[in-house]
Amino acid sequence: MALRWMIYGAYGYSGKLIARQAKKRGYSPILAGRNGDALAEFAQHLQLSFNEFPLNDVNSIKAQLADVDLVVNCAGPFSRTAAPLMHACIASKTHYLDITGEIDIFEYAHSLNEQAKQAGVVLCPGVGFDVIPTDCVAARLNAQMPDATHLALGFDSGSRMSRGTAKTSVERLGQGGAARINSLIETVPLAWKDREIDFGSGKKKVAMTIPWGDVSTAFYTTEIPNIEVYIPASPRLVKRLRRLNWVRFIFNGQWVQKKLKAKIDAQSEGPDDKERDKNPTYVWGEVSNGRGDRKEMRVKVKNGYSVTAEGAVEMAIYTLEHADKGGFYTPSRLYGAKLLDQYLID
Structure with missing residues (x-):
């Protein structure tokens, strides 16, 4: 299948690491965020496409996600970005992942479990070192x-x-x-x-x-x-x-x-x-x-930041290829505890 996915907040520290890891593995995600200048510069560096848009309105975000299968949200603090993106993803039937460690965001995603199930959308926050x-x-x-x-x-x-x-x-x-x-x-x-x-x-x-x-x-x-x-x-x-x-x-x-x-x-x-x-x-x-x-x-x-870069990409590709049922997931419930083995060192 054609993998069409997006990294939002791609010009931040973790966003850059994730984008570089995706490129290293041969994928071409769309880079996105609010700062067009920073996006354009980084996208040109990686030779990837980009899309500048804010997260002010769920309907406008939904329009930006019309042809996107999955979003990895790297734009923290997630207390400001997660909710509008989650709702837009449910509305556009786009899977949602992020790298948050914020308890309130996990709880909020869990509260949307039934909506996500009905839409067939995976909500899986915490696909980095957190957690x-x-x-x-x-x-x-x-x-x-x-x-x-x-x-x-x-x-x-x-x-x-x-x-x-x-x-x-x-x-x-x-x-x-x-x-x-x-x-x-x-x-x-x-x-x-x-x-x-x-x-x-x-x-x-x-x-x-x-x-x-x-x-x-x-x-x-x-x-x-x-x-x-x-x-x-x-x-x-x-x-x-x-x-x-x-x-x-x-x-x-x-x-x-x-x-x-x-x-x-x-x-x-x-x-x-x-x-x-x-x-x-x-x-x-x-x-x-x-x-x-x-x-x-x-x-x-x-x-931890290396786990975040590698984990976010691995979880994005896995979700695109294996997401049969929507709803709220933790990383190990979605992928399995075997996910840990990829990051073990002697």
Whole structure:
């Protein structure tokens, strides 16, 4: 079949990585976004076609997707771009993927499950590092312990964040943390819990809970009712964040958000090829049940941004070739936990 798909937000850091990966594999996606100048320059560099359009109106977006079979949304923060694109994709019968890690976006996509089913459209957010490796680890652990009641996931990497990831983190800061408790997503304090974890390097590290996307997606993958996600953090950082809980509401202010994002814009857009190659990611998971049984899994995967580039392309092609039924999916439910194997390293 002819694969006609689009990368929206193609001139951002992750969008560029995904577009280059697609080109490397011999595909020719349409590059799209709001900035025509940036699009034209990057499209010319890759010798790909491009389409400039904003996401202000669902009907106008639908018209732009009339002859597009699938969209990979790379334009974050996704709190601004995901909803209009999802609705336009359902209306135009275009499959929707994105690389978000935002809990609210996963939940919103899940709320559109029935509409997507009726339209025969796949909605699968999180087809990058957020959340492919952790989602697949969750699925494999659940297969080993089907009666698990608690799931903990985590990852450790020395890689810097991209500007887009950093902005998303800033947006979330004022809202606090999040965890799945008795099947419901609950707001919890920043650095709600801490524990020592060996993520896979052979050394235990102090780690704290974060509001990672698996708080949403791992529940739909496994139906485990209690889910937490951890990253390494120094004891000093844990203390600072816990003190910040008393005043975290100030980070919701428009002026504060603008100032913090301006600082992020002054930084480099993300890790370069050498930095990504030098910084793999360790992914860890643990399940337990009501009897006190416990199982762990540790894997070492490519750098998160490399997983995002390769994963988004792989999921796009797989969806175009295998999407028989529409609806909301997590990566491992759509592709299978075997997806993880492509990104494992020794």
